[in-house]
Every structure is written in structure tokens, then in C-alpha cells.
Amino acid sequence: METLEPAAVDRALATLDGWQRDGDTLVRELRFDGFRDAIAFINRVADLADAADHHPELTNVYARVVVRLTTHDAGGITSKDVDLARAVDEVVAP
Template sequence: MAVLTDDQVDAALPDLNGWERAEGTLRRKVKFPAFLDGIEAVRRIAERAEERDHHPDIDIRWRTVTFALVTHSEGGITEKDLQMAREIDAILDQ
């Protein structure tokens, strides 16, 4: 799978809710109403990531959870990352 150019990633960002290109990854930071709400969202996203065999880096800081996507094996952001970002958005919108 080919690494996307910066222009390709930038073109996809308007269709992704709150995602940005940062330090070579797709990144989204979400603040939840309560700590356990964030943990539950992480659990649901982890299940989907496991199904897809494509796992985001996840950082949990009290009620704020940061998701970062990059295809490590390819050395950059790929279509696989964009797809996982869309799936994370869908889960968070439920």
C-alpha cells in the first residue's frame, strides 16, 4: 500500500471530523464528558481495530483521548489510515 502525499492527506482532512496531520500521523483529540466515557469509546474502537488488524496509537489523559494513525510498515499515512479514521469517527458519532 502506497504512502499518501501530503496533498492527498490534506485533501481528505475536510471529510474527517477533527483530524489533523501532525508529526507524520493522522491525529484526533477528543474530550469526553467523563473518564469512563473515554474508556468505553477506546474499547469500542479497539474492537474495530482488532477486526481490521490496524491499530491506532491511543493516549488517554483523564477525559481526553488522542488517536494517532500511521501505517508503520509503510512508513507513513496510507489509505488504510484514512479508512480507520472514518471508522473511528463513525464509532464516536454513535
């Protein structure tokens, strides 16, 4: 799988809610009402990641979760990262 050109990443970021580029990674920080809500979110993302066979880096401190997406095999951001970011957005959409 090929990495996306910077312009393609920028176009994708314009359509994603709250995501930013950090080098070769897409990053989104989310805050929840409490620890249980944060963990429930992580569990939902785990299901999406397994289904996509593409696993993000997830960090959690109490009610804060940071999602980091990159395609290690490709050495950067690919369409798999953008697709999973969109799926994550759907999980947190009201």
C-alpha cells in the same frame, strides 16, 4: 502499501471531523464527559482496530483521548489510516 501523497492526505482531512496531520501521522483529540466514557470509546476503537488489523496509538488522561494513526510498515499515512479515521468518526458521531 504505499503512503498517500500530501495532496491526497489534505483531501482526506477535508472529509474527516477534527483530524489533523502531525508529520506522518493523523491525529484527533477527543474529550468525553468522564473517564468511563473515554474508556468505553477506547474499547470501541479497539474492536474496530482489530477488525481492520490496523492498530492506532491511543493515549488517555481522564476524559481526554488522543488517537494517532500511521502505517509504520509504509512509513507514513496510507489509506488504512484514513479508513480507520473514518470508522473512529462514526463511533463518536451523535
